[in-house]
Amino acid sequence: MFVVIFRAKIHTLDEEYTRTAARMRELALGQFDCLAFHSVTEGQEEIALSYWPDEASIRAWKAHPEHVCAQQLGKARWYESYTVQVALVAREYQHSNSAPDQPQC
């Protein structure tokens, strides 16, 4: 499984950002092979994580016309700067106070 890590310094978020972010999430999860999506914003900092089965899915998603348009708006209006990293998940473990720990593999 791959993860795309988007770390951004926000410039200005507006109503179009909110609509676009919701649409991008819907598209990625519904029409592409995105496995999960998590986004957290605090002040001017944003981290968004999306999970994918392979790099081909990530490239297809990056090239989708609506997503290309959103990327252009992001550069022009919403973000001062950002970094995108593509990483291969090697291992993971979880803890939940409502469930026993899973093995650390």
Next chain:
Amino acid sequence: MFVVIFRAKIHTLDEEYTRTAARMRELALGQFDCLAFHSVTEGQEEIALSYWPDEASIRAWKAHPEHVCAQQLGKARWYESYTVQVALVAREYQHSNSAPDQPQC
């Protein structure tokens, strides 16, 4: 380069959390080989990213006595649940409105 992705659902954060989080960051960056650390919290959601040169550094950091104590407090008091993922960064690119785009390698 490796990234450790910590995604948590927060239960309750207190003053000891704030002190411990600052100390853990200082230790990781100052006495271990952590390359960078970014943490964002929104409501009950937290994402923290730490970057490392290799898996040996990550294991040494995980096993440090002060960090083990912090992990136990995290489970017992601060977090309802969390997921930790270790991933290998395959590629990255950046954009900044104050600098030309770097090549997408």
